[in-house]
Amino acid sequence: MYVTIQSFVDEYRNESEFTQKLLNALTDDSLKQEVAPGFRTIGHLAWHLVPSGGILTPTGLKFEAPPEHSNAPASASVIAKSYHAASQAIIEAVRTQWKDDQLQESVTIFGEQWKNGYTLSMFLRHEIHHRGQLTVLMRQAGVPVTGIYGPTKEEWIGIGMEAPL
Structure with a gap:
């Protein structure tokens, strides 16, 4: 749970850069890749990563974003640019609309009382969770995956080292 605005801004700025790298690597053809017939495609999942209202709506934060539940382009x-704009808008909204003490205020989300600082934490964890799914689909689609918390196999090889298994 975040207790300062700056701690969220710093972490989200860092994590959103990782997400942006992955989205920037996608191609229009790769958006059609499914994990299995009838399941989400890369395009659907990538569009789901673009922030919209979601769990942030009950907190009262206002920011520019594509309509929630809109169809993936x-x-x-377009997905990568939309993500960039919406993630920057969230950072600006948190910085300008809240003060640190408001992170301790609670609102009802999913029938439970969540503090705003916890909601921001869950928002970011949700993105990281789906970003992990996206990397698997990217590999299946033959799209290069960049390392996030460490090098990918290809990046290890690129620096002249044997990739650990």
């Missing part, structure tokens, strides 16, 4: 660059 067929363009990877």
Whole structure:
């Protein structure tokens, strides 16, 4: 749970850069990749990563974002640009609309009382969770995956080292 605005801003800025790298690597063709027939595609999952109201709506934060539950665009660059704009808008909204003490205020989310600082934490964890799913689909689609918390196999090889198994 976040107890200062700056701690959220710093962590979300860092994590959103990782997400942005992955989204920037997508191609229009890769958006059609499914994990299995009838399951989410890369395009659907990538669009789901673009912040919208979601769990942040009950907190009262206001920011520019695509409409929640809108259909995923067929363009990877539109998804990447939309993510960039919405993630920056969230940072700006948190910085300008809240003070540190408001992170301790509670609102009802999923029938439970969540402090705003906890909600921001869950928002970020949700993104990280789906980002992990996205990397698996990217590999299946043949899209290069960049390392996030460490090098990928290809990055290990690129620096002249044997990739650990």
